[in-house]
Amino acid sequence: MVLPTTIAALAVALLGSCVSGQAPPPTAIDPTFFPNLKASEKLTWVDCYGTFKCAKFRVNADVSGKNRRDKVELAIAKLPAVSGNKTGTLVYSTGGYSGSNTNGIIQDVANFAPLYPNYDVIGIDRRGTGYSTPPLKCFRNNEERNAWVASEPPLLGSTKNALSQHRERAKKFAKQCADFTGDAAKWLGTYPSAVDIHTVMKAIGEKKIHFHGISSGTHTAQSFAALYPEAVGKFVLDAVVRSDLEYTISDNQPDTIVDLELAIEAFFITCNAADAVCPFKGSSTTVQQLKTRFAAIDKKLKTTFVTSPGFKPFDWNAFHRFLSVVILDSGVFFPALADLLVDLEAGVAGNGTQFASAAVFSPPPPLPPLDSSPPFEQIQAGICNDALDISRSPQDFDKYLAAMLKTSPNVGGLFAITNLYCTEWKIKPVNRFPLSKFNKSCLSKITGKILYISNTADSLCPLDSAYHMRTKYFGTKSTIIIDHTAGHTSVFQGALSGLTGFPSLGVFDIIFRFFNLNQLPPNGSIYLPDLPAFIDRGAGYAGLLPNGFGGVNGVPAYPIPGKTA
Secondary structure (H helix, E strand, O other): OOOOHHHHHHHHHHHHHHHHHHOOOOOOOOOOOOOHHHOOOOOOOOEOOOOEEEEEEEEEEOOOOOOOOOEEEEEEEOOOOOOOOEEEHHHHHHEOOOOOOOHHHHHHHHHHHOOOOOOEEEEEEEOOOOEEEEOOOOOOOOHHHHHHOOOOOOOOOOOOOOOHHHHHHHHHHHHHHHHHHHHHHHHHHHHHHHHHHHHHHHHHHOOEEEEEEEEEHHHHHHHHHHOOOHHEEEEEOOOOOHHHHHHOOOOOOHOOOOOHHHHHOOOOOOOOHHHHHHHOOOOOOHHHHHHHHHHHHHHOOOOEEOOOOOOOOOOOOHHHHHHHHHHOOOHHHHHHHHHHHHHHHOOOOOHHHHHHHHHHOOOOOOOOOOOOOHHHHHHHHHHHHOEEEEEEEHHHHHHHHHHHHHOOOOOOOHHHHHHHOOOOOOOOOOOOOOOOHOOOHHHHHOOOEEEEEEEEEOOOOOOHHHHHHHHHHHHHHHEEEEEEEEOOOOOOOHHHHOOOOOOOOOOHHHHHHHHHHHHOOOOOEEEOOEOOOOOOEOOOOOOOOOOOOOOOOOOOOOOOOOOOO
């Protein structure tokens, strides 16, 4: 599952700004480089961005091979093996359906290159996204995009007219995407992007590909594995998407948002254990007392608001939009939420309100992309182009919305907006994934290995999704390890996060050993983060597991009760 589209890019941009303050400054992206690079049907590398190689690769738009007239052009960046001793090629694929993987390679891989020193690491911008062409386009310019985000109606379930307002907005959005993208829109989707990876693999002379997929990047990787099981090398999949749902009714269901409220619960557990380090702790002595105060603040915001200079009033809708950002990155946003709650309880806008207002009200990052932030309109298009079995019945949506709100009263209505947009989607993709490929018989042909990483309380991709994909499809070809933290992906959370400047002895080490030494821990192993709660990114959260479970710095412990391998 992915973050609701209108705030996804804002959240990723904020995460990026937090990271850049602690890591070396990222390489500046030249938005004219790929547009000026000549495309070729032969994969031809040119020097770019210092030690990198870049290419513009022209491939068939119709992956069936029946139509060889229409083409798409893929932007590709490569970091040659930093050790100088190449043993294979690894695809690095970010999340959000539309994050630029070329920018991700150029800007982010410096943080991860030590994990795979013996691999050429490549990033391919998915069709219609990043610098691949033709682009998926839903607005004439950035000014129109900004105005669209700024005019978001109240959240579903919050007012009597919210549903009708969002439905009209969904119709307008669908028409704009179809009109501005034109005929090229029908060639887009995760399925053809997985085929494109195989085409690139053959062009560089590899028989197997290795993969580090993050969030929706796991969807691309699992699609590739189902299509080409014999070409699977070593796959690390962090924050696992239910691909079987994504190709039918979307991985945005009550069953897949089960950890949204758990991630918010982690805030109360963490704050209560942090004492004075959590400013919202105050005189409260129990988690329940904190939750009672939170509920009182939430109720008060139905009729009042606070305002930071330069921003719109911060009301109930803004508060719940911010909650959906908070559960992405607990290490950064839990302290920010604590500051905000102090402000809201006092009825005075302070630093917490200023930060939260910036997260909710700032315009999205501009296009063309200057980092790997996923453009919100392309997230929405990616979901709708894949999930072609979403019911268009208003009655069915009413039942769906009620179930989403029941599962997550705080943010379920916000996540339901994504599927509402798909009920009005007008683009009919030509390239349809053959669902028959997702079965154990096909996947038993995999000769490589898949390492699933899942957080205990991942707000977007719950641990249950990793267990589902392993149990139903990949079986003993895959291993699951659990990063004992709250938030989305181990890249930004828990033991994997190297973004604080500390080397982890946990999951980070596991990934290195898997890619380079063919070593895997026991299935179901749990890893504890390195830093205490409310101190820094990678905070550990006491109380999410029963006493007696857990491990320390990568020492395997016990499977989570109730989960089976």
